[in-house]
Amino acid sequence: MAASKGKPFPFKHAWAILQTFDKWKLRDQETAPKKSAMLRMDDSEDEEKERNLGKPEGTKKGKQRVKMEGEASSLREKMEQMMKAREELTRKTLETKILITEKKKEVKLAQVEAKHEEAKRKADLEERMIKVKEAKDYKEDIAERKRIFRGASSTFRGGGDGGVDDSNGGA
Numbered sequence: 001m002a003a004s005k006g007k008p009f010p011f012k013h014a015w016a017i018l019q020t021f022d023k024w025k026l027r028d029q030e031t032a033p034k035k036s037a038m039l040r041m042d043d044s045e046d047e048e049k050e051r052n053l054g055k056p057e058g059t060k061k062g063k064q065r066v067k068m069e070g071e072a073s074s075l076r077e078k079m080e081q082m083m084k085a086r087e088e089l090t091r092k093t094l095e096t097k098i099l100i101t102e103k104k105k106e107v108k109l110a111q112v113e114a115k116h117e118e119a120k121r122k123a124d125l126e127e128r129m130i131k132v133k134e135a136k137d138y139k140e141d142i143a144e145r146k147r148i149f150r151g152a153s154s155t156f157r158g159g160g161d162g163g164v165d166d167s168n169g170g171a
Contacts (some may be wrong), residue, residue, distance in 0.1 A: 023056050 009015060018024045057065070 022054075023058075060120075
């Protein structure tokens with residue numbers, strides 16, 4: 001391990017234990033960043049991932065990952081709940097539309113039946129009126145024929161006004 005600023009490493013007893021862990025084994029293989037890289041403050045995540053490739057995850061990063069996974073699963077659950085609620089709302093809306101359509105059909109059918117019944121009643125009424133008129137015309141025709149027949153029969157009996165008299169009284 002490189003000494004910092006010419007001073008000896010003061011924690012050799014800790015280093016003896018830590019150097020066996022993967023995190024610290026890779027540290028010696030890393031090269032120190034150059035000054036120009038230090039001046040570039042826009043380190044991309046790709047470079048950071050390359051540098052930390054193979055290193056075990058630290059406690060802070062592990063906690064952050066667990067937290068992010070928890071938030072992601074919470075968001076997934078919320079999205080699933082929202083999708084289920086939306087599907088339920090859509091289903092209920094569709095059911096309502098179907099019910100409304102069925103009610104409209106029933107009302108329309110009732111209206112058609114009512115119009116049909118009204119037309120049937122009108123036709124029956126007209127038929128009855130025609131029969132009554134025919135009966136009236138028939139009665140009037142019979143009455144007229146009776147009058148004509150009475151007039152004609154009275155003419156034949158001699159009591160008429162222009163009838164021929166067959167009696168033997170004048171010759």
